[in-house]
Amino acid sequence: MRLCRKNKTDLWYSLYKESEIIYLKDENGEIVYQDVDGEQVPVEVGHKPPCYDTPVKFKGYIQFQGGESEARAFGVSKDSYSHILVMRKNEIPIDETSLIISDETYEVTKVAKSLNFVTYLLRVKDAKDTD
Numbered sequence: 001m002r003l004c005r006k007n008k009t010d011l012w013y014s015l016y017k018e019s020e021i022i023y024l025k026d027e028n029g030e031i032v033y034q035d036v037d038g039e040q041v042p043v044e045v046g047h048k049p050p051c052y053d054t055p056v057k058f059k060g061y062i063q064f065q066g067g068e069s070e071a072r073a074f075g076v077s078k079d080s081y082s083h084i085l086v087m088r089k090n091e092i093p094i095d096e097t098s099l100i101i102s103d104e105t106y107e108v109t110k111v112a113k114s115l116n117f118v119t120y121l122l123r124v125k126d127a128k129d130t131d
Helices: 068-075
Strands: 008-012 021-023 033-036 037-043 044-047 056-060 062-064 083-088 099-103 105-113 119-123
Touching: none
Parallel strands: none
Antiparallel strands: 008 056, 008 099, 021 044, 033 037, 062 083, 083 119, 099 105, 105 119
């Protein structure tokens, strides 16, 4: 399989960033600790919502949904994804938690690696899911 440069367009990927823990702080802005079994543990008051890193530009080609053979190879139904992205192995550092951005925003739903290429199944991200 070859990936022709002339078929590639500008795309962006955004990596998932873990949610941060919010700790209780005193009036001086210092984290408050409590004793748990003889160990000082910071007091958690919540978590910031998960978010994504700043998008990074790359060249790629998103193709429309494949058929039953692609779905069977991933063990999913044709309705669980809408587009496919094929890239050379180790070209971009994305996984099932990442976003791909072009004229629409896509969630990566499945990843399959072969000897030289990685195939990503993409699903259009719902507007209500947008951060």
